[in-house]
Amino acid sequence: MNITEEMKDNISRIYLEGRFDANTCADVEKFIREKVEEGKYRFVINMEKVPFIASAGLRVILVFAKELRQKFKGDLLISNLQSSVERVFEISGLKNVLKIYDNMENALQSFKIEN
Amino acid sequence: MKVRFWGVRGSVASPMTNAELAVKIETALQLAVKAGLKAETEIPAFMKSLPCYVRETVGGNTACVEIQAGDKLLILDGGTGIRMLGLDMIRRDYGGKPIEAHILLTHTHWDHISGLPFFVPGFNPKNKLTIYGAFSNLEARIRNQQKFEYFPVPLPAAFHFVQLKENSVFQIGDVQIETLPLNHPGGSHSYRMTHQNKSIVYATDSEYKDLSNHSLRPFIRFFQDADMLIFDAQFTLLENIEKEDWGHSNVFCGIDMAIEAGVKKLMLIHHDPAYNDQKLYKIFQDASEYLEIYAPDRNLEICLASEGLTLTV
Incomplete structure (x- = not known):
């Protein structure tokens, strides 16, 4: 899993590349945890290059979204899902509780509107 | 089996x-x-x-699964489902011999033991019903359930006990049994039963919070190449995270672990009491679609466990 970050306007944009499953979930968790410990509480996860997400990945995303909302008044938004990954978000029920956007711009706009 | x-x-x-x-x-x-x-x-x-x-209907009775392995009768857990099993057992032909059965308990939360006082073969002292458990004070816990404060009749003499240690490996006839501790408040233990090169794993009441390969390795190893994995899929994935530390799991996690372990058939069990049949079949359909997306080329079969369902491994 390749993970990169771009920080702008106090929003951390995280780009994932590769399968998000039991083999890679610990890397993503560690990466985001470090950012949270640095005081970053607003994230957009761009998953354009994630061909598959397993329960391990879903769990990491949901746990962080919950923590950021409840403890820090922040959030973790999702953007650019491939269709099969979007379907996994739907059937797992996560689409109902996470904010998911077609593209990064719309996700960023959502943060700006909230401000 | x-x-x-x-x-x-x-x-x-x-x-x-x-x-x-x-x-x-x-x-x-x-x-x-x-x-x-x-x-x-x-x-x-x-x-x-x-x-x-x-x-x-998937049924409303709590945990009880019967496994006939050669001439040995194994019973996994003594939830309320064991009452109907007991009634069925006394109608079977044993050729005039007493009934002999081996009851393997995962733990002693009520949904896994509350049927034992109603297990009719227990009332015939000639029968031999051996209860196994890898948690402390096995015999006292089961006897206490039938103290007068809780039940009018003490535990009958037909019941015997075998106190197991954690991570036990032992034989019941030609069935090899292995145990593994699971993640559950108060503890729970999985059983792996192998008979004539076929293996069934019963792994209920376990929560997997860290889903990284490293953390799941002991469980994957225990489930490895099982012909059937009977798995705690009590919650939806969302509810599983909301009910953190309740000690249960979800179907998506079960599919991921079953694929990783090379399991052939995944049985979903320990359904939440708040989920009706329609919701359970919807969860099953979603799980089937997830499997199709995740691993369309794998041979894993998933099945919703329901009362009365009989399968051969």
Whole structure:
């Protein structure tokens, strides 16, 4: 899993590349945890290059979204899902509780509107 | 090995309500009208065409699974499902010999032991019913359940006990049994039963919070290449995270672990008492789609455990 970050306007944009499953979930968790410990509480996860997400990945995303909302008044938004990954978000029920956007711009706009 | 499910609910027995039954009847009648049913002879074929959640129920009894392995009768957990198993057992032909059965308990939360006082073969002192458990004070815990404060009749003499250690490996006849501690408040233990090169793993009441490969390795190793994995899929993934530390799991996690371990058949069990048949079959359909997305080329088969379901491994 390749993970990169771009920080702008106090929003951390995280780009994932590769399968998000039991083999890679610990890397993503560690990466985001470090950012949270640095005081970053607003994230957009761009998953354009994630061909598959397993329960391990879903769990990491949901746990962080919950923590950021409840403890820090922040959030973790999702953007650019491939269709099969979007379907996994739907059937797992996560689409109902996470904010998911077609593209990064719309996700960023959502943060700006909230401000 | 022959497997029969007698209790598939978790937490507490949850019989179907009149309202739920009425919905099933109403739905079936609506579909009958739509199908233009005209004669009684058309009913059997029509019944088969109904959705599973209309024509069946997964059942409301708590954990109990029977495994016949050669001449050995193994019973996994003594939830309320064991009552019906006991009634069935006394109708079977044992050639005049007493009944002998081996009851393997995962732990002693109520949904796994509350059927034992109603297990009719226990009332014949000639029968030999051996209870196994890898948690502390096995015998005292089971006897205490039948103290007068809780139940009018003490535990009968037909029951015997074998106190297991954690991570035990032992034989019951030619069945090899292995145990593994699971993640559950107060503890729970998985059993792996191997007979004539076929393996069944019973792994209920376990929560997997860290889903990284490193953390799951002991469980994957224990489940490795099992012909059947009977897995705690009590919650939806969302509810699993909301009910952190309740000690249960979800179907998506079960599929991921089963694929990683090379399991052939995944049985979903320990259904939440708040989930009706329609919700459970929806969860099963979603799980099937997830499997199709995740690993379309794998041979894993998934199945919703329901009362009365009998399978051969």
